[in-house]
Amino acid sequence: MENLVQAYNTTRAHTQNLCKPLQIEDYTPQSAAFASPPKWHLAHTTWFFEELILKKHVTNYKVFDPSYGFLFNSYYNSLGDRIQRGHRGLITRPSVDEIYKYREHIDREMNVLLKNLPSHEVLALTTLGINHEQQHQELLITDLKFTFSHNPTYPKYKDTNYTCKAPKTNEWLECTEGIFTVGHTTDDFCYDNELGAHRVFLEPFKIAKDLVTNGEFIAFIEDNAYKNPKYWLDNGWQWLQNNQISHPLYWKSINGKWHQYTLSGLQPVDLEAIVTHISYYEASAYAFWAGYRL
Known part of the structure; x- marks a missing residue:
């Protein structure tokens, strides 16, 4: 039981630690329907524990705010109506401060429940909720990067750009x-x-065994592979044309040199780093161009 309580509190704290570099203005913008704001992620992961555990397993539990069930549900049709996915960035109220108070309230209630020998169902749901929040931690950073990349100032989230290199073995x-x-x-x-x-x-x-590098992918680009339909699946070619795709997501050509937006801002593309943020279509086309397949 102690391990589960610790896992719960560690997971909840990590979500908030991910938000520490943010300014208050960063919590609410939504750059696309598929990219939720950090504030929504903070609230939705909290709503999960309130809706699926506390409301059903704590006698006379009083919800923090009745409107949150509508605002912070995602796709759980059986649990009631919800705001349109693309409208999450319009939730300027409740404030960020209120959402953190919401998290504090739920964490207090969950710790009391978990320390009082709850049922196997509560334990299983808590484990599910922890894994669910860990998924949203990844989504929070992914969505935040997409939003920051649309800011013409290319803001920095952290000093680390999180690009990775891997040794080449040709094996x-x-x-x-x-x-x-x-x-x-x-x-x-x-x-x-x-x-x-x-x-x-x-x-x-x-x-x-080797992962494709940025330098290798640039060779694919410079061979006009994005303009040659023979390398692409039919759906992939339509995707290119409909969205005017000519390079990986977050890449930008400046004075003939490739740059990419990273979590530490806009930087020159590291030729030895592993290529990231390409779609299945791009990966498939690259493999075919290189003489292989996925």
């Missing part, structure tokens, strides 16, 4: 043919899409 990993079990098979936590374990037969194949 391939060989996988023999066989029957393999796919899916979750233990009693440990998993999401429902990991269930339904089944066997599959795989033909023998090789997979490259």
